[in-house]
Amino acid sequence: MTGLMMVVVLFLAVFAAAQIMRIYELSVKVRQEEEYVVTDKDNSNQGRLMLLFGIGLIVAFFWMVAAWDKLALPKPASLHGVQIDQLWDISMGLIVVMFLIVQPILFWFAYKYRGKKGNKAIFYAHNDKLEFAWTIVPAIALAVLIIYGLTTWSNTMNPTTDDEPMVVEVYAQQFKWTARYAGEDNTLGYANVRLIQGANTLGVDTNHVNSGDDFIATEIHLPVGKPVVFKFRSQDVIHSAYFPHFRAQMNCVPGMETHFQFTPTVTTAEMRQDPNVIGKVERINAIRSAKGLELYEYDYILLCNKICGSAHYNMQMNVIVETQAEYDAWVKEQKTISETL
Amino acid sequence: MASHDHANDHAHDHDHEHHVENFWTKYIFSQDHKMIGKQFLITGMFMGIVGVFMSMLFRLQLAWPDQKFAILETFLGKWAPEGQMDPNMYLALVTIHGTIMVFFVLTAGLSGTFSNLLIPLQIGARDMASGFLNMLSYWFFAASSVIMLVSLFVETGPASGGWTIYPPLSALPQAMPGSGTGMTLWLVSMTLFIAGSLLGSLNYIVTIINLRTKGMAMTRLPLTIWAFLVTAILGVLSFPVLLSAALLLMFDRLLGTSFYLSDIMVAGEMLHNEGGSPVLYEHLFWFLGHPEVYIILLPALGITSEVIATNARKPIFGYRAMIGSILAIAFLSFIVWGHHMFITGMNPFLGSVFTFTTLLIAIPSAVKAFNYITTLWKGNLQFTPAMLFSVGLVSTFVAGGLTGIILGDSALDINVHDTYFVVAHFHIVMGLSAIFGMFAGVYHWFPKMYRRMMNKTLGYWHFWLTFVSAYGVFFPMHFTGLAGLPRRYYSNAEFPIFDELQDINVIISMFAILGGIAQLIFIFNFFYSMWRGPKAPQNPWKSNTLEWTTPVEHIHGNWPGALPEVHRWAYDYSKPGYDEDFVPQTTPLKDGEVAH
Structure with a gap:
């Protein structure tokens, strides 16, 4: 009945509007x-x-x-992130000025x-000099941006470091992340989803020569100042490993391995002392305490940034950057695959 | 010219056809380009209402995630128990919103409407080269629309993997409910859509090349026609690639092939597939996907060129540069698709190449923007609703185009890829610009379509509410993107770091609702004017182009007598030596008069 009433009211409203228009x-x-x-x-x-x-x-x-x-x-909390932010500032400055x-x-x-009635527009159909000017000026500006951009891209994707980077695997599945550290030999043991069985949830080949010292973690810990190369695998659909604070992102694609290397430069503890971060945390906690939610402490995060299913919006893992000593202490607590499987 | 003779033959033919027209041949299975254009428009508008309404539903969810809305349960039923939206339905809504807006509204609705209506009228042809193919093109589109809408009602919900439907998510029903029957229907619908689009495009190209009237040299074509021609060429070259991507995906889904699948364990089940690559799909998809952006945008730019020149009472500035920039954009659009894939694991060297080609697009785009602005300079601007939307288009084209310089740069894309910064960018530069171009076209050519005038005052209200809410929706999204907020998140509540973005989300949603409601003004104006609007004069905007030399009453074959002959380009507005501020293309040059 209400439905019918709604339709009648709607019809009358349209009819009334039409009459008003007419008048x-x-x-x-x-x-x-x-x-x-x-x-x-x-x-x-x-x-x-x-x-x-x-x-x-x-x-x-x-x-x-x-x-x-x-x-x-x-x-930015990474070495290359500083360069990216510089390029960002220059590009953003340019487009804001243009805007x-x-x-x-x-x-x-x-x-x-x-x-206005009686005014006549001028007849001005073309001017080659003007056209030339606004072809060549953007071309020059873009040439600069392209060269700068490609240099930054190349430095980011092919970083040269003195230390050999530490290898960490980031394994994606609906809807969680798991990390596998390469252990003492700094080489990951072979793994494939086809080998998944029981507790061996990442499909690691336990007989492989490099797999015994690998260890699995539910949080990423990184020593500050040491380059790390992440190797990404996915079990089911495409995910994207997004580390916003490090200006790093790479898709995790089933059937292939992808990688991204960066050097963290700011420990979590230091970042928590950053004035911007302090302000952020204060604002967030004001909101959260008003809602009666648990208070928030700043952490670096890894989140999924490629649509992957119903709980895509809640696929995350903490990333902790710490001093070498703290990191070493954490590694000692971890159990290797040869101990767990 | 040979085409001239052919057109006369056709005029002769149509005398025989004329008497057999009844309701079915006139309104439903029409082969008349004007009627087909209107069919595209009405279907596109209907799909547009569905698409915009969906965005209003998911904006409710994003702004007020904890709140229950009875309206959600009314429309979504079991997908919103007690008014709380299900995450799968959220993903379905964003997916179908994107699909409908990109393909059904801004490809078929925009290009289909105005290419059909304007190509024969503006080049001086009796009809399209093949009326039958043209009819088929519409009916393929109509069928695909019906299937897409039907997919909303299947048990497991419509496709939900994002409008780009990347496998394996879209290939595996186990991965999400929307990848079941809904996804199959999506693929069937798009296959029909592509077939229809190809029939249309081939027809447009053939018509423009062969059926121009006497004197209508390529360099005298209105820029609308240039835009439609290049758009059709882009469609013919790129849509088949999407078709192949969709077919291979269908094989993977239904026949157990492994084009895109390898080493997958989903929902506890180990799949047999081996050797395929989802990245292959991404390449195929974006090989269409990027030209698609220009398939959407170029017709809108063409319409704007025409509307701005007519209403500025001035020639479009830099006609040849405008054609050159359309061609340059079209060419470049085929070699930039990889900028959607910088972080897919593609070789970083390829990323460099795509960064280079992508940033080059800014050059012809800048030429276009500056030429529009120079066309306004020292004009005598007549602010019809169409003119307002065209000026709005230039503004959004600039605002959205500029952020493309950031996103096209692979190094900068790393950190904003798939965040709301991208959502802001493409909605402003492609979504808003194209929809503004479409509105400009409807307001401008409504008298040609329905022989009546739309209401100007309602047009003004429609424009200003739309313009303000459009910027209100999409400008703030840049800031949530800079905070690292990913798109396609059902809720941001799981990340405390995004808590402080909630106020912005509320602002965006309020503007989105305002903008959605403002469209009711347009819909009312459209249908009211169709039946009750004042009768249109023959040339209401004092325009130069040929469509305004046809009689107000539609006749099959467009011109009652011989086809008009063209003596000049389309942009002799305010030309010195003439009393009127416009000189139709059919006016011969005076003795000693220099062609522009």
């Missing part, structure tokens, strides 16, 4: 020509609204930057050249 159009027609004709008054109003919008857009832009800049990720030049010009022109 409105007739009333306009009495005063002037047809409603659809754009008058000087329309042009004037719409031109002013364009200007107003342009101003509003720029003001809103600065307001958002002022209010929300603090929400951005804190300083702040082009948008005001657009809305200013819309206002300034709003139509």
